[in-house]
Amino acid sequence: MKRLIAVAAIAVGLAGCQGMAAKVSKLEVGTAREDVLDRLGPPDSDRSIIGFEVMSWLERRPGRFSFSHKDYTVVLKDNKVVQFGPGLVRRDSKTSLQIETGDP
Numbered sequence: 001m002k003r004l005i006a007v008a009a010i011a012v013g014l015a016g017c018q019g020m021a022a023k024v025s026k027l028e029v030g031t032a033r034e035d036v037l038d039r040l041g042p043p044d045s046d047r048s049i050i051g052f053e054v055m056s057w058l059e060r061r062p063g064r065f066s067f068s069h070k071d072y073t074v075v076l077k078d079n080k081v082v083q084f085g086p087g088l089v090r091r092d093s094k095t096s097l098q099i100e101t102g103d104p
Contacts, residue, residue, distance in 0.1 A: 020059035024072045024084055033079040040074070052077055052097055054089050073099050 023040055036055070037043075043055035053076040060069050075083040075097055083089075087101040 020057055020070070020072050021086070024057075024074075024086070027074065027081055027084045029081055029083075031081040033076055033081075036074055036076070036081060040072075043074075049089070049091065049097060050095060052082070053079075054097070056088070075099065 020040070026039065027036065033053070040057055044058045045054075045056045047054050055074045055076070057072045058069050059072060070086055071088050072086055073084065073089050074081055075089060083097070083099055085099050085101075087099045089097050089099050092098040
């Protein structure tokens with residue numbers, strides 16, 4: 001019986017935890033800045049680049065010896081999402097930015 005209660009408690013706990021990838025995938029172009037912060041929480045970095053606001057989150061894997069992580073970036077213009085996804089942002093030209101995944 002104790003084992004069943006423990007398993008149920010863990011299942012409920014894991015069901016409530018949603019990874020950053022799942023949260024980011026629910027965003028849409030045009031989402032308001034406030035909604036992004038409500039869904040993803042405070043960013044690990046927030047900066048301005050050529051008129052865009054760039055917010056980044058680092059998904060850390062739980063565990064003491066974990067070295068893996070993934071960056072997620074949301075690019076906003078006029079407080080609305082214009083780009084989002086895994087990777088880091090780079091300047092594409094004088095007036096645009098691009099999120100790069102770093103995958104070959």
